[in-house]
Amino acid sequence: xxYSPFDLTGKVALITGGNSGIGLGMxxxxxxxxxxxxxxxxxxxxxxAAKEDLGSTGRRILTLECDVGDxxxxxxxxxxxxxxxxxxxxxxxxxxxxxxxxxxxxxxMTSDEWHRVTRVNLDGAFYTFRTAAKHxxxxxxxxxxxGTASLAAIEAAPRSEHYAATKGGMISMVKAMSVEFARYGxxxxxxxxxxxxxNMTANAVATTGFQTKVLPRVPMRRWGTxxxxxxxxxxxxxxxxxxxxxxxxxxxxxxxxx
Numbered sequence: 001x002x003y004s005p006f007d008l009t010g011k012v013a014l015i016t017g018g019n020s021g022i023g024l025g026m027x028x029x030x031x032x033x034x035x036x037x038x039x040x041x042x043x044x045x046x047x048x049a050a051k052e053d054l055g056s057t058g059r060r061i062l063t064l065e066c067d068v069g070d071x072x073x074x075x076x077x078x079x080x081x082x083x084x085x086x087x088x089x090x091x092x093x094x095x096x097x098x099x100x101x102x103x104x105x106x107x108x109m110t111s112d113e114w115h116r117v118t119r120v121n122l123d124g125a126f127y128t129f130r131t132a133a134k135h136x137x138x139x140x141x142x143x144x145x146x147g148t149a150s151l152a153a154i155e156a157a158p159r160s161e162h163y164a165a166t167k168g169g170m171i172s173m174v175k176a177m178s179v180e181f182a183r184y185g186x187x188x189x190x191x192x193x194x195x196x197x198x199n200m201t202a203n204a205v206a207t208t209g210f211q212t213k214v215l216p217r218v219p220m221r222r223w224g225t226x227x228x229x230x231x232x233x234x235x236x237x238x239x240x241x242x243x244x245x246x247x248x249x250x251x252x253x254x255x256x257x258x
Contacts (some may be wrong), residue, residue, distance in 0.1 A: 009034035117166060
């Protein structure tokens, strides 16, 4: 029999923030590998565009409007996802927002700004993972929980301490889950993107400063794209990673090494 661990036929991946950027890149690859996709996003137009984008794969695609920072909305969206798709084998907590410090120092950061970021990036990941983990344990699904963190978790992010805190928290939460749920065959990992060209980073990477000072520090000499995360998503969804848990994957074109 041929070795085919990357065939995801029959599996369902839930990807929050999956209607663009890194999340959509993951969704494309998983669908092309045979998996069905559920996307949660807050923008109806982007959800519709993602569904159309993925339509050519022939897989079942569900898109739902969901603000992951709203605990009740997460519970409702997950219930609807399971009702429609039947199961969830992989949960990718990818939804996130960036900081808006406006160049102000840390001691001028408002509580509202701090909580705006932690509400989505950390609380939202908690609500999403909690619901998915309960589903997997209850249904005896040997699935995977994956969080999108950031290099900001392991490198200094001055004037963006709230963003850095949420991404560091993501890594710690994932490591704890990897140990707690290993006995159920449930794996957990975090992914740390470097400088990726997405809607969130578009304004920054287009500046002269980034082009002349940051891009030359990327050994691969280009910004990353959402599709650069397709391979890791398929691997983590697949049986090829069934004994692999608690890892932190840095995908940055070598930026953090140079």
